[in-house]
Every structure is written in C-alpha cells, then in structure tokens.
Amino acid sequence: MASSAAAVVAEADGEEVTNRQVILKRYVTGCPTVDDMEVVAGAVRLAVQPGSAAVLVKNLYLSCDPFMRTRMTRHSEPGFVPDYVPGKVLDTCNVSKVVLSGHPDFKPGDLLWGVTGWEEYSLIPNPVFCHRINHHEFPLSYYTGVLGVPGLTAYAGLFEVGKARKGEYVFVSAAAGAVGQIVGQLAKLTGCYVVGSAGSDHKVNLLKTKFGVDDAFNYKKELDLNAALKRCFPHGIDVYFENVGGAMLDAVLRNMRPRGRIAVCGQVSQYNLERPDGVDLFQLVGKHIRMEGFLVSEYAGEYYRRFEEEMARYLKEGKVVYVEEVAEGIEAAPAALVGLFAGRNVGKQVVAVARE
Amino acid sequence: MASSAAAVVAEADGEEVTNRQVILKRYVTGCPTVDDMEVVAGAVRLAVQPGSAAVLVKNLYLSCDPFMRTRMTRHSEPGFVPDYVPGKVLDTCNVSKVVLSGHPDFKPGDLLWGVTGWEEYSLIPNPVFCHRINHHEFPLSYYTGVLGVPGLTAYAGLFEVGKARKGEYVFVSAAAGAVGQIVGQLAKLTGCYVVGSAGSDHKVNLLKTKFGVDDAFNYKKELDLNAALKRCFPHGIDVYFENVGGAMLDAVLRNMRPRGRIAVCGQVSQYNLERPDGVDLFQLVGKHIRMEGFLVSEYAGEYYRRFEEEMARYLKEGKVVYVEEVAEGIEAAPAALVGLFAGRNVGKQVVAVARE
The missing domain is CATH 3.40.50.720 (NAD(P)-binding Rossmann-like Domain)
Known part of the structure; x- marks a missing residue:
C-alpha cells in the first residue's frame, strides 16, 4: 500500500491555483447575515509534502448545517467542535474528490465525504475524518445528507x-x-x-x-x-x-x-x-x-457502515425518499446558510461548488 | 383477619371531636405566604362506616415538601398529583396512628406512613397509599423523611x-x-x-x-x-x-x-x-x-421494602445521619411550609401535630 501511495504523491512545488473560500468575517450576534461571511480568493498549491499523510481534495458539495451558527459565536469554553475564527475558512462535512494524496488509504480520483473547508480545494494534513464514498449509484450530494x-x-x-x-x-x-x-x-x-x-x-x-x-x-x-x-x-x-x-x-x-x-x-x-x-x-x-x-x-465506524448499507437499500427500494435543495457555486454559500434560519430551504441545503 | 377487623370497627355514630385542618385559602401566585393558607376548626366523627374498608387515623407528623407549591396553582391540565383546591385540606405523605379501622390490614394503634390530610384526624376511605411502619427504633418522624x-x-x-x-x-x-x-x-x-x-x-x-x-x-x-x-x-x-x-x-x-x-x-x-x-x-x-x-x-412495593431495610441498617450503624427540623403544632404548619422557599429549614421540615 505504502509504495503505491508514494507513486501518486505530487512534488511539493506543484502548480498554484485560485482557491475561493468562505470565511467568517466577524463573530455573529443574533441572526447571521451574508455580511457576517465573505467569499475571498485565496490560493492553493496543488501539492502535498512528500512523506506526509496529507490529502489535497477538490470540494464538490458543501453541507449547510444549522448548528454552524453555534460555532459563529466566541465561547469562553471549548465546545464539542471548535468555534469558527474570523478570517478563517468555515468547515463542515462535505463531499470531495481526491486530487493528490500522501495517505495510503486514498488515491487521486477517490470520492470522499468528511470534514473539509468551505473552499474549492482543501489540504487535509491528516484525513481521519474522511470516509470513502461506497455507493456511486446515488447523487454524490446524498453523502452530505441521507447517507452522511x-x-x-x-x-x-x-x-x-x-x-x-x-x-x-x-x-x-x-x-x-x-x-x-x-x-x-x-x-x-x-x-x-x-x-x-x-x-x-x-x-x-x-x-x-x-x-x-x-x-x-x-x-x-x-x-x-x-x-x-x-x-x-x-x-x-x-x-x-x-x-x-x-x-x-x-x-x-x-x-x-x-x-x-x-x-x-x-x-x-x-x-x-x-x-x-x-x-x-x-x-x-x-x-x-x-x-x-x-x-x-459516537456512531462512526462499524455502526455507520451498517447504517450506510441499510439506508442505501431503503433508497434503492424507494422506501426512503430524499429531498435536497442545491445552491450553485461557492458564492451562493453564505446566502444558503443564512436561509436555514428563515426556513427557506426545503429538505437538505447543499452548495454545489463543482460537479464531477 | 376479616372477623378480627370487624371487631374493632366503631359504630357509625361515634363521638364527634374538633379536627383542626390546614386548608388552601386561594390559588397562589409567586411565593406562597401564610395568608394563602388557613388553619380552620372542622369536626370529625370518630367512626368508620360499618362494612367499609375505611381507616380513621390521628396524624402525628406532617411532611412539608417543596413540590406542594406546584399543587397550589390551578393548572389547565391534570398533573401527576391533583392540584390543591381552595377551601379544601392540603395533603402529603405523613405519619399517623390508626384510631379505627374497617380495613383487614390495619388495626387501632398501628403506626402508618402515607397520604393523609394536613389535619388532626383523617378518614381514609381506601388506604392504598398507607404503609405500616416497620422500624419503631427510630423517631416516627423519620418516616416523613429518611425512611419515607x-x-x-x-x-x-x-x-x-x-x-x-x-x-x-x-x-x-x-x-x-x-x-x-x-x-x-x-x-x-x-x-x-x-x-x-x-x-x-x-x-x-x-x-x-x-x-x-x-x-x-x-x-x-x-x-x-x-x-x-x-x-x-x-x-x-x-x-x-x-x-x-x-x-x-x-x-x-x-x-x-x-x-x-x-x-x-x-x-x-x-x-x-x-x-x-x-x-x-x-x-x-x-x-x-x-x-x-x-x-x-415507581419505586413503591418490594423496591421500597428493600430500601427500608438497607436504610435502617445504615442508620443503626451510623453510616447515614439524618437532620430534621420539627415545628410544633398544626398552627405552625403554614409558616413551616412557607419557610422552605426562604431556605429557613435545615434538613427535613416536619410539623408535629401530636406526639405518641
């Protein structure tokens, strides 16, 4: 495994490309507005450090979650997930595609779901919260929702x-x-x-x-x-x-x-x-x-895998149907998130950053 | 059992005696005061209907419980215990002594703990919530507290x-x-x-x-x-x-x-x-x-009996100590109850109506 993984690691001096990101502009009081966030054009080098276990992914679908709001306020004590930090990119459990990998479990082209930034590309130093997508017969966005x-x-x-x-x-x-x-x-x-x-x-x-x-x-x-x-x-x-x-x-x-x-x-x-x-x-x-x-x-690991198979079966058999609302493009992400608190979304709110 | 019980039933036309009672005067808003209650002099006939399973008890110790406050407000929906009614006597789980009994399980002189009124004598038509006191080596008032x-x-x-x-x-x-x-x-x-x-x-x-x-x-x-x-x-x-x-x-x-x-x-x-x-x-x-x-x-019955034995053992061995505050006389009952909300009591607040 290690040797085949090594073969797909890009050099450290890869091409630099634009990386649009949704950052928190300021801590939020009351209902969040689009002005509390900003879409900025950063840059990312398409590379992972040789010898590292990092993975560089291209984000496809971003998940909008109501509890993100709780991370937009500064808390005096750490919660179960860290608060967002002004000037830094937001993150949730998203769907992405591996571009480059130093990790033996992932190779370019793999489709993943897990924690990445609200940005076009995310460099994940240690992809412990990333999981391979096992069912390709459903829309990939389902892994931000019914299968995620x-x-x-x-x-x-x-x-x-x-x-x-x-x-x-x-x-x-x-x-x-x-x-x-x-x-x-x-x-x-x-x-x-x-x-x-x-x-x-x-x-x-x-x-x-x-x-x-x-x-x-x-x-x-x-x-x-x-x-x-x-x-x-x-x-x-x-x-x-x-x-x-x-x-x-x-x-x-x-x-x-x-x-x-x-x-x-x-x-x-x-x-x-x-x-x-x-x-x-x-x-x-x-x-x-x-x-x-x-x-x-608490229900990750084996419990999730059993759930994934059961839910995939329900979806195939039409026993569970799934409704999502897809906003197009990363620029639409702040409004899509804010819309959750006005109840604008019907079903799961997703942002399509890129379609694969 | 039935015949010996029948022998201790008084005639229906027994002596009538004064029965001082603590009644709710009005529904309470905010913190209760002594003026929300009244000690009135009623009367009780020292008798139980021949053929009934009623028990007439003399109350010895009344229990003051903070959650009595929740019963002093009129609720639109029934709760787990009924609201108190203005003009009617309060009730809690008290310690009493049987005066007359039509019930085969109880005879005059028996010491009980269970639901009775805040009054000198209570006629209990069906004593399902009354239990015999098994440990006489402790102060009887303990059955409004550590053993109750x-x-x-x-x-x-x-x-x-x-x-x-x-x-x-x-x-x-x-x-x-x-x-x-x-x-x-x-x-x-x-x-x-x-x-x-x-x-x-x-x-x-x-x-x-x-x-x-x-x-x-x-x-x-x-x-x-x-x-x-x-x-x-x-x-x-x-x-x-x-x-x-x-x-x-x-x-x-x-x-x-x-x-x-x-x-x-x-x-x-x-x-x-x-x-x-x-x-x-x-x-x-x-x-x-x-x-x-x-x-x-939910923990009545066999569970309680096991608890009672375990707690009696702890008390005898000095592994559990118990502190109570005893107010003297039924006239002191309203103030004793109100005192709970000012934190005046140290330990369990009890009212001694009569000592036996």
Whole structure:
C-alpha cells in the first residue's frame, strides 16, 4: 500500500491555483447575515509534502448545517467542535474528490465525504475524518445528507437514543429538514404513528404526500402549539425528535406520555438568541421523561457502515425518499446558510461548488 | 383477619371531636405566604362506616415538601398529583396512628406512613397509599423523611436514574435538605467524590462536618456558579442530582462530563416563577448528557421494602445521619411550609401535630 501511495504523491512545488473560500468575517450576534461571511480568493498549491499523510481534495458539495451558527459565536469554553475564527475558512462535512494524496488509504480520483473547508480545494494534513464514498449509484450530494451525517443522526437519534418501537407515537420538529425528513420516514418504516411540524404549508404538504407521515402541521399558523399537539396526539407522544427547542419543546413536554423519550439533536430556534427561552423542565418529573443529547460521532465506524448499507437499500427500494435543495457555486454559500434560519430551504441545503 | 377487623370497627355514630385542618385559602401566585393558607376548626366523627374498608387515623407528623407549591396553582391540565383546591385540606405523605379501622390490614394503634390530610384526624376511605411502619427504633418522624418518600427519592434517583458508580463525581443541590442530605451520604457510601450546594454558611458547614461530603459551597455567596462548579469539579460532573433548576442547572450543564446523567427530582427555584428561567439545553448534545425525571411512586412495593431495610441498617450503624427540623403544632404548619422557599429549614421540615 505504502509504495503505491508514494507513486501518486505530487512534488511539493506543484502548480498554484485560485482557491475561493468562505470565511467568517466577524463573530455573529443574533441572526447571521451574508455580511457576517465573505467569499475571498485565496490560493492553493496543488501539492502535498512528500512523506506526509496529507490529502489535497477538490470540494464538490458543501453541507449547510444549522448548528454552524453555534460555532459563529466566541465561547469562553471549548465546545464539542471548535468555534469558527474570523478570517478563517468555515468547515463542515462535505463531499470531495481526491486530487493528490500522501495517505495510503486514498488515491487521486477517490470520492470522499468528511470534514473539509468551505473552499474549492482543501489540504487535509491528516484525513481521519474522511470516509470513502461506497455507493456511486446515488447523487454524490446524498453523502452530505441521507447517507452522511444527517442520515446517521436521524437513524441513531431515533433508534439508539429515542428507542422508538413499533406502535409508538413519534413527533419530529423541523420535519422537512435534512434530518427531520429521514426521521419521519424511518419511524414510519418501524410502524410508528408519526407527526411532523414545519414552517410552511408547502413543507407540510410535502410531509404528508412525499414523506408519508400520518399528520403534519405548520407551526407558524398555530396560535397554540400545545393545542396543536393535543389535536395530533390525543394519546400523547412517546418519542420526540428534538430539532428546534424553545416554545415547541415546552409544548411537547406537556404532551409526553409516561416514560417518554426526547432525543435532542438540535435547537435551531435558540441559536440566534442571547438567552435561551424558558422551558418547564419540571414536566420531566411527573411522567419520568428522559431527555438525552447525542453526537453523531459516537456512531462512526462499524455502526455507520451498517447504517450506510441499510439506508442505501431503503433508497434503492424507494422506501426512503430524499429531498435536497442545491445552491450553485461557492458564492451562493453564505446566502444558503443564512436561509436555514428563515426556513427557506426545503429538505437538505447543499452548495454545489463543482460537479464531477 | 376479616372477623378480627370487624371487631374493632366503631359504630357509625361515634363521638364527634374538633379536627383542626390546614386548608388552601386561594390559588397562589409567586411565593406562597401564610395568608394563602388557613388553619380552620372542622369536626370529625370518630367512626368508620360499618362494612367499609375505611381507616380513621390521628396524624402525628406532617411532611412539608417543596413540590406542594406546584399543587397550589390551578393548572389547565391534570398533573401527576391533583392540584390543591381552595377551601379544601392540603395533603402529603405523613405519619399517623390508626384510631379505627374497617380495613383487614390495619388495626387501632398501628403506626402508618402515607397520604393523609394536613389535619388532626383523617378518614381514609381506601388506604392504598398507607404503609405500616416497620422500624419503631427510630423517631416516627423519620418516616416523613429518611425512611419515607425523601429517602426513597434520594436512593432511587441516585442509583436507578443517576446510575452513580464508585469513583464518579457527584453534585447535589439543596444538599442540606430532606432529599439532598441523603443523596450526599449515599453517594459517599458508594465511593463517589461528592460536592453539595446550599443557601447558608451554616448548612455548608453541616454538609462538610456532619454529612461528610468532600466539598460544599453557599450558592448565595458565589457570584459565578459556573466558576464555583469549575473550582469544585476541575474534572467535571458525572452525576447531578437536580433539586433546584434555573441558573444552577444552567451552570451544571456547562460542567457535565461526557455521558453525564442528571436525575431530575425537583426544581425549587422555579416553582414560584410565572415563566421558567432559560437554560441552555443545547449543552445536552455536545456531551451526550441524559436528563431524566422520575417519580418515587415507581419505586413503591418490594423496591421500597428493600430500601427500608438497607436504610435502617445504615442508620443503626451510623453510616447515614439524618437532620430534621420539627415545628410544633398544626398552627405552625403554614409558616413551616412557607419557610422552605426562604431556605429557613435545615434538613427535613416536619410539623408535629401530636406526639405518641
């Protein structure tokens, strides 16, 4: 392996090309705007240091994730992923193609998904968070979504944390989003009664017709979220897949069934607030509710590979459908990210930097 | 059994005696005051209906519990215990002595603990929530505390919900209270590193000297709860036994270790608020924290009996000590209850209605 890898390492003095990058311009307060970011023209040498295990990739699809917002504020303490730094490029779990490799596991032309920058080319000194794409029969962008982090998040959150079982009542918020759309369909496949909430009538319609959930509502049109949940769940909720937080979580807590489980994936309604909304957590006591966060990184490795095969089978058999919205070109990336917080995207928001 | 029970049933036209009762005068907003309650002189006939399974008891010790506050507000939806009703007597889990019984399991003179009214005599139509007191070698009032609901709450919360294990870092708030004092001692017996918080220097001193925790702090003297927890737990917290909510919970969430557990027993800082304080629940995600409520009623029956024997052994061996504060006479009950919210009590707050 080592000798064949050595053969594909470019010299250290390769060609220098333009590398457009999306950088954070300043720490963000409140709702992020496109002016908080900037697309700058950097340069990259198409080379990896001889003897290094670095990989140089060309980015194809960038993933827009709501929790990126939490990394745009400076925190006094380190979180589970580092804060973004003004002047530096953003990063997420993206799809890329290997241009040059000093790493024995990767060779030029390999398609990868994993952590790279929001830029045209990324030099990855140690590609431990990069994985080979195994299923080429689907659009590559699916590895920023249903076959990547959002899909794995939906799967692990619903089954490992939420412990959803056949016949149970499952509620998912942001149900037409990258993760939510998968949660609803997996819960239906498990034999659950599934209701989703979303922020537009179009999304609600999509939930009912395309994603096949049992019921859905537009939370922006409900004057009383508690009443909406009572209408949809007269017997209460067993599993809540939490994507939004705040008032919705508060209403959900009032409608949980005894021994209900809340898998906390995200809280998009809270990321732009200076102080979090108050939620009546004493509700956890009276019905012995379990509320549990989780990180998708815990389910990497063998767990992911089993998930990948199962999900690929569902996609092939048409048991899971997947909706994404693709913005064209790296210049469109800041607006695509900002759009998440206005709920502009339907399904997963992706940015196509290059098509291969 | 049935025939001997029948022999002790008084006639239906027994003597009528005064029965002083603590009633809720009005629904409470904000912090409860003694004026929200009233001690009234009712009357009770010392009799049980022939053929009924009712029990008439004389109350000896009344239990003052912080969560009684949550029952003093009218809720639009039923909770896990009914709201109190203006004009009606309060109730909690108290210690009483059987005066008359139509029930085959109880006879006059039996000492019980279980749900009765805040009154001198209670007629219990169906004593399903009453249990015989098995250990007479301790003060009877202990069955409102260390051998009753608070003790069982501490035990089940720490071990069944919090899953505390030897060598782990355990934090308990309201650590000198009815439940907290037991939590800290049980955690120490398990081989945990234990820190407690309380609201006075006297209580902090008690925690360190009498209850034997490793460290303690007065939360009212800490300008920054986050910093206080960092000082006490440089390696973070594995298990948090949650009694207070609000700002303390928010600070704890920042200091939990990966896979930490929060056993939610109560949230005394929140009961008097119109809207709950905001807490950064997104912290649950990054460290896969589990937050779980529980009800002591789940651990009744055989579980309780095992607990009772274990705790009685600890008390006899001096491995657990117990502190209570006894207010004298039913007239003192409203002030004793209100005092909980000002932190006036040290240890369990009890009201002695009669001594037997």
